[in-house]
Amino acid sequence: MTPLTTVVSGPRARLFACFLRLGTQQASPLQLHTGASLAAKNHYEVLVLGGGSGGITMAARMKRRVGAENVAIVEPSERHFYQPIWTLVGAGAKQLSSSGRPTASVVPSGVEWIKARVVELNPDKNCIHTDNGKEISYKYLIIALGIQLDYEKIKGLPEGFDHPKIGSNYSVKTVEKTWKALQDFKEGNAIFTFPNTPVKCAGAPQKIMYLSEAYFRKTGKRSKANIIFNTSLGTIFGVKKYAAALQEIIQERNLTVNYKQNLIEVRADRQEAVFENLDKPGETQVISYEMLHVTPPMSSPDVLKTSPVADAAGWVDVDKETLQHKKYPNVFGIGDCTNLPTSKTAAAVAAQSGILDRTISLIMKNQKPIKKYDGYTSCPLVTGYNRVILAEFDYNAQPLETFPFDQSRERLTMYLMKADLMPFLYWNMMLRGYWGGPAFLRKVFHLGMS
Numbered sequence: 001m002t003p004l005t006t007v008v009s010g011p012r013a014r015l016f017a018c019f020l021r022l023g024t025q026q027a028s029p030l031q032l033h034t035g036a037s038l039a040a041k042n043h044y045e046v047l048v049l050g051g052g053s054g055g056i057t058m059a060a061r062m063k064r065r066v067g068a069e070n071v072a073i074v075e076p077s078e079r080h081f082y083q084p085i086w087t088l089v090g091a092g093a094k095q096l097s098s099s100g101r102p103t104a105s106v107v108p109s110g111v112e113w114i115k116a117r118v119v120e121l122n123p124d125k126n127c128i129h130t131d132n133g134k135e136i137s138y139k140y141l142i143i144a145l146g147i148q149l150d151y152e153k154i155k156g157l158p159e160g161f162d163h164p165k166i167g168s169n170y171s172v173k174t175v176e177k178t179w180k181a182l183q184d185f186k187e188g189n190a191i192f193t194f195p196n197t198p199v200k201c202a203g204a205p206q207k208i209m210y211l212s213e214a215y216f217r218k219t220g221k222r223s224k225a226n227i228i229f230n231t232s233l234g235t236i237f238g239v240k241k242y243a244a245a246l247q248e249i250i251q252e253r254n255l256t257v258n259y260k261q262n263l264i265e266v267r268a269d270r271q272e273a274v275f276e277n278l279d280k281p282g283e284t285q286v287i288s289y290e291m292l293h294v295t296p297p298m299s300s301p302d303v304l305k306t307s308p309v310a311d312a313a314g315w316v317d318v319d320k321e322t323l324q325h326k327k328y329p330n331v332f333g334i335g336d337c338t339n340l341p342t343s344k345t346a347a348a349v350a351a352q353s354g355i356l357d358r359t360i361s362l363i364m365k366n367q368k369p370i371k372k373y374d375g376y377t378s379c380p381l382v383t384g385y386n387r388v389i390l391a392e393f394d395y396n397a398q399p400l401e402t403f404p405f406d407q408s409r410e411r412l413t414m415y416l417m418k419a420d421l422m423p424f425l426y427w428n429m430m431l432r433g434y435w436g437g438p439a440f441l442r443k444v445f446h447l448g449m450s
Contacts, residue, residue, distance in 0.1 A: 041112070044072045046360075047138035049118050049128065051075025051103055053430070054144035054335035054349045060108045060433030061357045062142070065364070068110025074130060076117040080106045081172060082426050084346050087204050087382055088419060090169040090178035090293075091211035098423075100172070106431050118145070121307045123328045140330050140360060143316050145304060147200050147336035147344060150297040157294065160268035168294045169208055170200075181291045182212055187224040188290030190216075191273055194231035195297040196262040200336050200344040203379040203391070205229075205295040206236070206246070212291070213253050214384045227254075228287070230261035230275055238343075241399050242381065242391040245408040249383055261285070263294065300337060315339035320395070321372040323356045329363065332356055340375070342395055346426065347378035347437065354436025376400055376437060380418040388414035392438075402438040 046062040048055045051073050062071045081100045088094040107113045116130035127137040149170055151158040158174075160166055167178030192209040199205070209229050216222040236250070236257060237243040250257055264284070265274035273292055277283040299305070300314035309331060311317040316333035317326050320340050325331035334352050336344040351373065358371040375395025380388045387410035394400045401407045407414070429435035 041072075042135065043137045044112070045070035045139045046072075046142065047128070047136060047140070048073045048142045048144060049121075050144035050146055050335075050337070051077065051080060051107065051113075052144060052146045052335070053346050053426070054146075054353065055142070056080065056106050056108070056431045057349065057353045057433055058142050058144060058334060058356060059111050060431065061353060062360070063108045063111055064433065065357075065361060068108060069112075071108075072112035072114055072136070073107055074114045074116055074118055074128070074136070075103060075107075076115060076131075078103055082346075082423055083170075084201065084380075084426075085419075085423055086169045086172075086175045087207045087211070090167065090175050090208050091182065091215065091385070092179045093211075093385060093419070096172070096176055101427070106427075108432070118303050121303070121309055123308050123325075123331050126330070138330075140364070141328075141332070142356070142360075143304070143309065143331065143333045143337060144335050145301045145337045147198075147298050148301045150197075150299055151294070153297045154263055154294070155265035155274075156268060157266055157296070160266040163268035163271075165271055165290060166266065166268055166292045166294065168296065169204060170296055178208065178293055181293075182215055185216070185221060185225065185291050187221075189226045189228055189287060190291040190293075191228045191230060191287060191289045192293045193263040193273075193295050194229070194233060195295055196232035196278060197297040197299060198344065199295060199298050201346075201379065202343055203237070203381050205231070205293070207382040208293050209255065210249065210253075210381075210383045211385065212293075213255065218385075225290075227256065229255060229257045230263065230287075231257065231259055232262040232278055234259050237381075237391070239391060239393045239397045239399065241408050242389060242393075245389055245410075246381065246383075249410075266292065266294065304337060309333075311339050313339065320375070322359045322369040323352060323373060324359055324363065324369060332360060340373075342375040343377040343379060343393075345377050345379060346422075346430075347392075348376065350430050350435055351376040351437035351439070353430070353433070354439075357433075357436075374400070376439070378438075380414060380422070382415070382418060383410050384415075386412050386415050388418050390414040390417070400442075402442045 045066045048059045059073050079100045080103045085099045089096050116132045119131050120129040161174050165181050167181045168174040194205040216225045236246050260278040261275045264276050275285050304310050305314035316338045318333040318338050335349045355371050355373040359369040362369050379391040390407045392401050
């Protein structure tokens with residue numbers, strides 16, 4: 001299949017990119033972070049746990065607040081990935097290599113990168129411990145440890161990925177297996193799953209279904225494919241406006257959706273998937289597959305589950321408006337590891353980062369936070385190789401749209417945003433602390449319409 005890079009990097013996309021940059025501050029040139037400094041410290045004014053989207057973004061913002069020498073990031077991984085693009089990688093529309101960069105290149109210049117894993121948090125003593133035996137203390141702590149993939153909670157995984165016909169867009173190790181399974185499809189059931197746990201990017205499990213259907217049509221295999229979406233949820237999407245649009249697509253493209261069905265076992269050697277009926281405990285169903293895309297169960301990172309900063313479910317317990325911890329005033333959380341009642345996406349992290357920046361700056365001045373996070377999140381629902389429904393909504397599952405048109409309609413422009421412009425904003429703006437979401441654009445458009 002022809003890569004879509006030629007489609008999404010044309011003059012229209014470049015013009016749109018320039019437009020989106022309006023209202024953002026000028027980003028400084030990228031500077032390579034070369035690793036640990038000559039005099040590593042064991043105390044920092046701001047300590048950031050996690051080098052994912054939330055951690056890097058907040059480190060960049062805190063660098064401007066207190067100086068690079070007073071900020072450190074604890075992160076063991078050598079590479080940093082822009083994971084939202086993996087939906088397109090799994091469908092053959094993007095290369096996996098385009099999604100990752102060395103962690104050293106995204107850690108803000110001058111900020112200490114502590115290449116280790118957090119094994120214990122002790123907020124009562126304002127310190128953490130790492131797997132290399134180091135104790136690091138802090139004045140302010142930002143927790144951005146993301147979400148944990150629990151493939152092993154499905155019987156037969158992750159070892160089942162050693163077999164063909166099965167993939168998962170949620171892991172760098174398995175996303176290309178999705179594309180291979182899609183290419184190798186001949187005839188039978190193509191099954192896509194959604195687990196009975198919180199997940200990051202809750203739209204992704206069905207995005208790959210729409211893309212696969214489009215691929216089957218393009219390659220003349222659609223009549224031989226029985227496409228099944230087995231979801232543990234009771235609805236296709238949590239926001240009624242976008243759910244209605246998706247239901248129309250599901251009917252038009254003859255897709256089968258089964259609700260309250262949770263994947264509990266994969267028999268990869270026999271190409272069988274076992275599902276439990278959540279409405280009828282103990283009732284299971286075995287379905288053979290020609291292609292299986294697995295969305296794994298997910299949970300809070302193990303280090304947080306038993307930590308004093310966690311709520312009863314294991315997530316970082318923060319105020320949903322200020323992102324300040326409910327018990328420890330010098331501890332803050334951002335992104336997937338928190339108990340914020342909104343969809344866990346990179347777009348949510350961008351919006352949260354601006355709020356958290358303001359919250360911390362006021363706390364540092366012994367003032368009360370006033371800026372409030374409204375739960376803004378975004379899910380670009382990819383419905384084909386050149387179409388996206390851009391879902392944007394708040395805590396109340398009410399649309400919070402940026403553009404002055406109906407975003408529940410499939411659009412090429414929104415696909416260009418997803419495929420080309422959002423990665424641009426991520427690498428060049430958000431990770432440098434200059435992109436706090438599209439609130440500025442929303443105000444501009446809505447003022448223009450009033």
